[in-house]
Amino acid sequence: MDILSLVRPNIIQLKPYSTARDEFKGVADIYLDANENPFPSPYHRYPDPMQIKLKDKIGGIKKIKAEQIFIGNGSDEAIDLLIRAFCEPGKDSILITEPTYGMYSVCASINDVAVKKSLLTSQFQLNPDDLYSKIDSSLKLIFLCSPNNPSGNLLDKEIIMELLKQFKGIVVIDEAYIDFTDDEGFIPILSRFPNLVVMQTLSKAWGLAGLRLGMAFASEAIINILNKIKYPYNINSITQQIVLEQLDKEVEKNKQVNIIRQERERLVNRLIQLPIVQTVFPSDANFLLVRMANAKSIYNYLMHHSIIVRDRSSVVLCQDCLRITIGTSLENDQLIEKLILYSESN
Ligand SMILES: *Cc1c(COP(=O)(O)O)cnc(C)c1O
Numbered sequence: 001m002d003i004l005s006l007v008r009p010n011i012i013q014l015k016p017y018s019t020a021r022d023e024f025k026g027v028a029d030i031y032l033d034a035n036e037n038p039f040p041s042p043y044h045r046y047p048d049p050m051q052i053k054l055k056d057k058i059g060g061i062k063k064i065k066a067e068q069i070f071i072g073n074g075s076d077e078a079i080d081l082l083i084r085a086f087c088e089p090g091k092d093s094i095l096i097t098e099p100t101y102g103m104y105s106v107c108a109s110i111n112d113v114a115v116k117k118s119l120l121t122s123q124f125q126l127n128p129d130d131l132y133s134k135i136d137s138s139l140k141l142i143f144l145c146s147p148n149n150p151s152g153n154l155l156d157k158e159i160i161m162e163l164l165k166q167f168k169g170i171v172v173i174d175e176a177y178i179d180f181t182d183d184e185g186f187i188p189i190l191s192r193f194p195n196l197v198v199m200q201t202l203s204k205a206w207g208l209a210g211l212r213l214g215m216a217f218a219s220e221a222i223i224n225i226l227n228k229i230k231y232p233y234n235i236n237s238i239t240q241q242i243v244l245e246q247l248d249k250e251v252e253k254n255k256q257v258n259i260i261r262q263e264r265e266r267l268v269n270r271l272i273q274l275p276i277v278q279t280v281f282p283s284d285a286n287f288l289l290v291r292m293a294n295a296k297s298i299y300n301y302l303m304h305h306s307i308i309v310r311d312r313s314s315v316v317l318c319q320d321c322l323r324i325t326i327g328t329s330l331e332n333d334q335l336i337e338k339l340i341l342y343s344e345s346n
Contacts, residue, residue, distance in 0.1 A: 001194050003221040006140060006169060011085050016228045019049050047237035050227070054240055057247050058215060062187055062200075068217055070226040073234050075176060075201045075214030078226065079143075080107045082197065082216075085225050086140040086170060087113040094141040095134050097126060099150055099315045101174060104143040114138070120317060124151035124281065126159045132166070140169045146185075147177040150312050150323045152283030154183055164193045170222070172197040177285035179205030179257050180264075187217055194219040204286060205257050208246060211239045260286050264326050270336045276343050278320070287325045294346075295320040301342050307335055 004012060020033040037044050055066035062069075072078040087094065089112035096104045098117050105115045116134045121127055126144075142163065146155040164171050175198055178185040186198045197218040203209035213235065216226065264283060271277050271290060276298065279291040289312065292298055299311040299322055310323040326332065 001168065003170075003194055003219065003225075006086055006195075007225055008085065008088055011225065011229060014228065017232055019046070019232045021046060021049055022232075043237060045237070047233050047235060047240055049232045049234075051235050051240055054235075054244055057244060061247060061250065062215075062217065064187060064190065064217055065220075067220050068190065068223055070216040070218070070223050070230075071235055072214045072216065072226075072230070074203065074212045075174065075199050075216075076103050076107070077230070077234065078197075078199055078214055078216040079103050079172075080111075081226050081229055082141060082170065082172060083107050083111050083113055085229055087111065089113060091138065092140045093136075093138045094143060095131070095139055096143045097131075097145075097148075097155075099124075099148075099312070099317050100143070100145045101149045101176075120148075120151070122317065124148060124153050124317070126155055128159050128162070131159075131163065135167060141172060142167060142169065143172045143174065145174040145176070147175075147181060147284040149176065149285070150287075150310070150315065150318060150321070151281055151289050152177075152285040152287060153281065154181060154284045157183075160186075164196055167195070170195050170197060172199060174199045176201045176204055179253075180261060180286050181284040183284070190217060190219070194221065197222060202243065202246075206246065206253055207256065208243065211243060211246075213239055213243055259329075260326050263329055263332055264288065266329075267324075267326060267332050267336075270332075271339075274336075274339055274343055276339065276346075287323055289318065289321050289323050291319075291321050293320065295322050297346075298322065298339070298342060302335070302338060305338050307338060309335075 034046055051071045054071060055069045058069055059066045070078060093114035093116050094108050095116040095118060097120050108115045118127060118130045118134055144155055144160060147153055148155060173186050175185045178200060186196060190196055197216055199216050201214045267288060268280050271280050276292045277290060281289040295313040299309060302309055312318040312321045312323050
């Protein structure tokens with residue numbers, strides 16, 4: 001597949017901004033090239049625009065070449081850049097499955113790109129007939145979220161594999177929650193599909209949401225396009241430096257993920273015993289989608305007692321559902337305690 005033929009012509013023709021640090025990549029004694037303040041401080045230099053050290057480190061962890069990694073200011077940057085690289089405003093479209101993460105359609109709408117929607121099944125699985133019926137010549141990107149937010153389940157891999165073979169555009173798989181499953185995700189098969197983009201983030205399992213670092217993994221052709229159109233210094237030096245240190249703590253991350261997964265099981269077992277709970281949907285993520293009688297009133301009750309969950313009750317297929325992040329053991333106990341009190345008083 002010729003990826004470049006999918007890219008907007010103005011982006012192909014674009015001559016990107018070249019930073020001082022793009023032109024000289026070595027180590028020098030004196031830097032008089034970037035109009036920085038010469039008086040030393042930890043922050044007086046611009047950060048590495050291509051985040052070379054970070055990509056080497058991430059590449060080692062994810063077992064992928066640095067050239068196949070894009071680093072963004074959160075996954076949201078990758079979502080926005082993909083849409084701007086491939087979709088002509090007022091003409092092209094993206095396809096999302098519903099219900100899903102809200103940023104795909106927000107970024108598309110900001111860029112005046114139409115959003116086609118395919119409803120998931122009642123068990124939040126892909127509906128291939130409906131998906132294929134939405135494909136037309138305007139469609140450039142399909143966004144799939146697996147495990148899906150807000151439902152928590154992995155999407156059917158067979159269906160996605162088939163879509164990757166059939167669809168003559170880009171398939172983006174958002175794996176923000178992949179660390180909470182036993183599934184290896186789609187990175188291991190990236191080399192088979194030049195039209196596949198896998199997105200991951202350090203915001204969830206790695207516990208680094210405040211640093212804002214999202215990753216996209218894809219063929220070099222796609223990564224080169226994203227690098228060409230990103231803001232030159234999109235990842236600040238503090239984030240680069242701290243993430244580099246934090247990525248050494250994979251063992252600790254895995255320990256926390258295991259605890260969160262155990263807590264997820266425990267919370268499911270507690271929740272299904274409550275009379276107000278109708279369904280706890282199976283989760284491969286660090287949250288549970290829970291259907292309960294009077295979700296809205298429970299949401300307000302919890303908020304009144306200083307526990308904030310996510311009200312998804314007005315989202316399609318999520319009637320009467322709250323999305324509950326797995327907290328610490330103590331936090332989960334307090335949640336259950338409040339839900340029991342609510343049950344007893346209603
Ligand atoms: C939380 C989340 C992200 C993370 O976004 P960042 O900008 O990297 O913090 C991405 N995708 C989904 C589906 C999410 O739920």
